[in-house]
Amino acid sequence: MNTDSPLKQTPLHALHVSLGARMVPFAGYDMPVQYPAGVLKEHLHTRSAAGLFDVSHMGQVILRPKSGRIEDAALALEKLVPVDVLGLAEGRQRYALFTDNDGHILDDLMVANRGDHLFLVVNASCKEADFAHLQKHLGDTCELTLLDDRALIALQGPRAESVLAELWADIATMRFMDVAEAALHDVPCIISRSGYTGEDGFEISIPAASAEDVTRRILEHPDVMPIGLGARDSLRLEAGLCLYGNDIDTTTTPVEAGLEWAMQKARRAGGAREGGFPGAHVILGQFAEGAGRRRVGLKPEGKAPVRGGAPLFADAEGKVPAGTVTSGGFGPSADHPVAMGYVDKAHTANGTKLFAEVRGKYLPITVSALPFVTPTYKR
Amino acid sequence: MLKFTDEHEWLKIEGDIATVGITAHAAEQLGDLVFVELPESGTALDKGATAATVESVKAASDVYCPLDGEIVESNQAIVDDPALVNSDPQGAGWFFKLKLSDPSAVDALLDEAAYKELIA
Structure with a gap:
């Protein structure tokens, strides 16, 4: 990314500034990292009530079949x-990954079946590349549109449903990963029951012109607090969810990343449409034989957070390399430091004791099951 | 006598002992602290050396030694409860006491008016 180019703004930029947010550059956008409440309170509020996030920097893409089918x-x-x-029913959404010919991950995304088209949400930092990738490979069968006239917000937490039910009563009938269209304050929105926090919640695509008005009204609810990128990161980390660019990228495969669950039976060996995606030989091979390393949860035993990039060792002297931390920090709900990273296959069992190098010291860290908090998705 | 550095530390000077902490402005910029690591008593440090490490939910930051000296005391209270640094940065949230190698070196530090101008 060219950091010299001027930062872009989401349709909610003025709202963030008026709420006293601290703005930082993120994926080419000027984004709120935290509001006056601070990262800790924002994190805990999301887990106890409802947090509202601006994720309009992400790419929203429409894929419309030229055949109409x-x-x-x-x-x-x-x-x-x-x-x-193909097996994704109308009104349902699913997690997906773009892979390259080596089986590595180009981006992760959400795909929704909206009846006459597919609706994709991709990462902000990858959206231009993703769109070019789609255009190149799908341009002959689909009409593609990268939407620049819609905001995207997320309302996450145990009160998200009751807050939105005051605007649209049927919201309670949605299950995790359902997608529906509904008017909120008379504005037509696309709503999915999904998120990036480990909590029940919703992601709402809103026409840009009405986005600030709808968002302000939702924020007026006493249960709702605006949440910045800082808490978004600690929430997703506790939930064990990957951040593209940190935990998955063009050096990791879906199997190494422990994302086998995202590959349904139809695409695996012996499935109705086995393979047929970039890097299938590598990924299906790893499926059968396992990968040499794997993404695992890591719980530092002391109070010191262990951040992304910290090398991992099997011994306390730092002689036997065991892997690398890819994301780490303090988990406000877990109330201890939390991390994830890649370790060699010999060290992947839960309970394995390893050592992370932090400021020249080797701190004990234990391979732990993800997530660090129990998800509350409404399945 | 209260002095400041452009690295956002304050020093309360009593004879050849400086009590050192981070300013309210620095604490606010860092956000809620969740971890503090302090130097041990007896550690000799040069000006500019890393004396302490603080971590917020989001990131780790170093606190530099403002002048040459030797650590004579560290504030265990902020190790046990890092939030003290946010709630009372220029009081109970002090970091360490430094026995200055050259007490006259404090003259080169910022006074409160100059520091306020720096962060204005």
């Missing part, structure tokens, strides 16, 4: 992702 769009997209898109 949604199956054609699904099969076309399946050429780029190791995911069962």
Whole structure:
């Protein structure tokens, strides 16, 4: 990314500033890292009530089949992702990964079946590259649109449903990963029951022109607090969710990342549409034989947070390399430091004692099951 | 006598002992602290050397030794409860006491008016 170019703003930029947010550059956008309440309170509020996030920097893409048949769009997209898109029912959403020819991960994304088209949400830092990738491989079968006239917000936490039910009563009928269209304050929105916090919650795509008005009204609810990128990161880390660019990237495969669950049976060996995505030989090979390393949860035993980039060792003297931490910090709900990273396959069992190098010291850290908090998705 | 550095530390000078902490401005910029690591008593440090490490939820930051000297006491209270640094940065949230090698060196530090101008 060219850091010299001027920062872009989301449709909610003025709102963040008026709320006293501290703004930082993130993926080319001027984004709120925290509001006056601070990262700790924002994190805990999201887990106890409801937190509102601006995620408008992410890419929203429409994939419309030229034939008019949604199956054609699904099969076309399946050429780029190791995911069962054809089997995704109307009104449902699914996690997916773009892979490259070596089986590495180009981006992670959400795919929704919206009846006559597919709706994709991709990472902000990858959206131009993703769109070019889609255009190149799907341009002949689909009409592609990268939406620049919609905001995206997330409302996450145990009160998210009751807050939105005051605006749209049917919201309670949605299950985890359902996608629906509804008017909030008379503004047509696309709502999915999903998120990036480990909490029940919703992601809402809103026409840009009405985004500030709808968001301000939701923020007026006493249960709702605005949440910045700082708490978004600590929430997703406790929930064991990958951050593209940290935990998954073009050096990691879905199997190494422990994302086998994202590859449905239809695309695995022996499935109805086995393989047929970039890097299938590598990924299906790792499926059968396992990968040489794997992403695991890591719990530092002391009070010191262990951050991304910290080398891991099997011994307290730092002689036997065991892997690398990819994300780490303090978990406000876990109330202890939390981390994740890649370790060699010999060290992946939960309870394995390792050592992380932090400021020249070797701190004990234990391989632990992810997530660090119990998710409350409404399945 | 109260002095400041452009690294956002304050020093309360009593004879050849400086009590050192981070300013309210620095504490606010760092956000809620969750971890503090302090130097042990007896450690000799040069000006500019890393004396302490603080971590917020989001990031780790170093606190530099403002002048040459030797650590004579560290504030265990902020190790046990890092939030003290945020709630009372220029009081109970002090970091360490430094026996200055050259007490006259404090003259080169900022006074309160100059520091306020720096962060204005």
